Amino acid sequence: MTGTSLVVTDLCVEFSGFVAVGGVSFDAHPGEVRFLIGPNGAGKTTCIDAITGLVKGTGSAKLGEKELLGRQVHRIVRLGVGRTFQTASVFDELTVLQNLDIAAGRHRSSTSLLRSRRGTDPSIELALEETGLTGELATPAGILSHGQKQWLEIAMLLVQDAKVLLLDEPVAGMSQDERTATGELLQRIAAKRIVVVVEHDMDFMRRYATRVTVLHQGRVLSQGTVAEVQADPRVQEVYLGTADAMTEG
Numbered sequence: 001m002t003g004t005s006l007v008v009t010d011l012c013v014e015f016s017g018f019v020a021v022g023g024v025s026f027d028a029h030p031g032e033v034r035f036l037i038g039p040n041g042a043g044k045t046t047c048i049d050a051i052t053g054l055v056k057g058t059g060s061a062k063l064g065e066k067e068l069l070g071r072q073v074h075r076i077v078r079l080g081v082g083r084t085f086q087t088a089s090v091f092d093e094l095t096v097l098q099n100l101d102i103a104a105g106r107h108r109s110s111t112s113l114l115r116s117r118r119g120t121d122p123s124i125e126l127a128l129e130e131t132g133l134t135g136e137l138a139t140p141a142g143i144l145s146h147g148q149k150q151w152l153e154i155a156m157l158l159v160q161d162a163k164v165l166l167l168d169e170p171v172a173g174m175s176q177d178e179r180t181a182t183g184e185l186l187q188r189i190a191a192k193r194i195v196v197v198v199e200h201d202m203d204f205m206r207r208y209a210t211r212v213t214v215l216h217q218g219r220v221l222s223q224g225t226v227a228e229v230q231a232d233p234r235v236q237e238v239y240l241g242t243a244d245a246m247t248e249g
């Protein structure tokens, strides 16, 4: 393990007295694809919301020496923590390049698109290559496939040089080919960054997770490698009878 880690300790989030996250601890390091799984309402998204400052949490979420909890959203972004949402939040009317320019903090008018290839900055070129979107530079984001929109969101985080990528259900609604491409993309970007994936798709988790944290009713039910959590009877019990039973596949 090298580089700065994300260490979440005893994270708690309450909504008007309802405990959505009740003392969750996990860590994530560069070089691994870390998964957070659990049934509906387990508290997965709320954990991400707390780490990124969208909801108030107590406990601790540290990136290296820096405490994230209690900081404002934009300051957390500035520390290199990026996230995606369950619904892609790209600008549909703008091209892929314009979306990336905005992410990079630049503005490019549509007339300058003709010169766009020559003028593309290296971080954008790299993000396009990593996400396989190089050929879509001038495509309006609104007509990208569902998978490509998710990749564009990831590319926007790469352009911002995010050290931590928190991805909320990145493969929901994707075709099998898109899932495979996304899994391989996550493995590539995780080599140097912290990647935490919230997912429902068990097959995807089994194929690409390095370590898994299983949440249930706001608490950590089990934690470990895919094999370890799959073998945990408590996890099997929680998933028993669901379409995505842990032992399938």
Ligand SMILES: Nc1ncnc2c1ncn2[C@@H]1O[C@H](COP(=O)(O)OP(=O)(O)OP(=O)(O)O)[C@@H](O)[C@H]1O
Residues within 6 Å of the ligand: 015, 018, 020, 038, 039, 040, 041, 042, 043, 044, 045, 046, 047
């Ligand atoms: N803003 C909010 N106000 C009140 N309750 C909330 C709020 N956000 C989430 N909750 C509740 O907190 C619990 C955890 O929700 P969360 O969205 O984190 O679960 P999840 O594991 O991400 O579920 P899913 O897989 O369905 O997205 C749920 O019971 C949810 O209804």
